[in-house]
Structure formats: C-alpha cells, structure tokens
Amino acid sequence: MKITLKKAFKMLLPHGIVVLLKNYNTYKEKHLNRNQKEFDFDVIFSVGNFCRPAYYLKKHELRSYANPLDWMMLYSLETVVHLYETKFNDFFVNFSIDEQRDHCFLDTKNNITSIHYQDISHNNKAFSDKMKKRFMTLNKKLEKANKICFISQRNESQNIFSDFLEKMGNIYSGEITLINIKHNEEIDGIILPIKCSKKKISERLELIEYEFNDIHPNGDNESNPDSWIGNFHLWNNVIRKISLKMSFVSYLLKSDEY
Secondary structure (H helix, E strand, O other), rough: OOOHHHHHHHHHHHHHHHHHHHHHHHHHHHOOOOHOOOOOOOOOEEOOOHHHHHHHHOOOOOOOOOOOOOEEOOOOOHHHHHHHHHOOOOOOOEEEOOOOOOOEEOOOOOOOEEEOOOOHOOOHHHHHHHHHHHHHHHHHHHHHEEEEEEEOOOOOOOOHHHHHHHHHHHHHEEEEEEEEEEEEOOOOOOOOOOOEEEEEEOOOOOEEEEEEEOOOOOOOOOOOOOHHHOOOHHHHHHHHOEEOOOOOOHHHOOOOOO
16 A cells, blocks of 8 residues: 555654554554454445445544545445456446536446546546555455455345345455444434344354434534534444454554545
8 A cells, every 4th residue: 555655754753653653552552452342353344325434434543445435425235246346447437427516426337426536537547547456455455354344324125235245255255244334213312222233144244233313413404514424423332343453564554545
C-alpha cells in the first residue's frame, strides 16, 4: 500500500517514530484488548448497501485498507460477488450521469450509485486503475486471512446473506463472517434495545445480524445534515465489539485514502 508523504516523513525522524509507536500502543490499548472484544478478525471490509459501514469502520480505526465499494451506494450482494470474482474489471466502465445531482453516477452494468468520485467522468481510466489497485491490495490480504469479516447495512433476507457467504467462501479459504445491521423502525429506542441473532451457514461461514432502529437521534430528514450516519449510539455499540489483528507495520500503512 502506498505510504502517504506525511507518514513517510514521520518515519525518517526519530521523534516521528516515537510518536507513531505511542499512537500504536494507544491503538492497541483501545482496540486490541481481546478479552473485552466479542469478535477478532484478520481483515474487515464493508459491503454496503450505503456508506455507513465504511464510515464506522474508519471512525473506529478498523478500515485498514481502502475498498472500492466503501463509499458506493445501492448495490446488491450479488454484485459484490461478481466484482470480487472479476477483479473489478467492469467497475464503472459503463456509466450514466444523474443531471439532477452533483457528481452522481450510475454504473449501468453493475447497478451501483456513486456520489463521491468526480473522476468517474473526468478521468475514468485513472479512476478505474485506482480502484483495481485497491482491490488487488485487499484481495491479497483476503487470500492470506484466516478470519475474514464483511459488514453491511441491509434489510434483505437471510437466504440472500447465506448465498453471499457461500459464494465468497468459494473465493476465499478463511473463515468468513458477515455482520449485518438491520434497520427496524418498529423497535422503539435510541440507545436500546438491540436484537442479535447468529446463524452458522457451515463450519467456516457465519451470519451475525444486529437489528435496531437505525435512525439518527435528531431525525432522518433534510434539516439534519448528520442523518446519514444513522443511530450512532447503537452502531458504536456494535463496532466496539470488534477487534482487528494489526502489527505496527500494518498500523503504519493503515489507509488514509477516501
């Protein structure tokens, strides 16, 4: 993974290394006390259906590698499987422009919406090359990982989740867990309650689903600019259950990319 100039400069200075080591030790104390964590993974990646899972991974310093799908919207798990199988070779190759919204593009083949990348139209080849490179980096990690996690925010059936896990299990040999956050507006509560269910699909495939009212405490409307992050109380509650194995070198190279 490309090291940012800021990190590279810090690495050249003794004081910078001391700071980085101190930050890493703080990270370990905060995130890697596995006695207080429920889940322990080698890698974790977001699989939509919106930006929310990637946002919370980044907030909790669990987004070690930039994933091409992190900030994408409105795509199916079947599309995720297709892209992982084809190494993102047809990702936003064919697209249309939503003239009613700024920088909004639709991948017409894969049915994915993007609102964050102007390069899709301004410099499509550079965008495509960047996303393929991101995938190759995370794919190498997935191929070596013993414990893999995907996290999503979807209201789909367990059959769809099971199918996704089985197909991803055909691509990668490690244990794979899908953690899904399911919105249920009939659950009355901002801080509590959370429903949790676990389903073993096979010896190495598991679905874990948390169900709660995923609406921002200040409402889900245009007057609330933070509505897109949902119920942060309960998202933070779930994400804090997760620990990620990370060496000092991995921490140093942790992605700052958008």
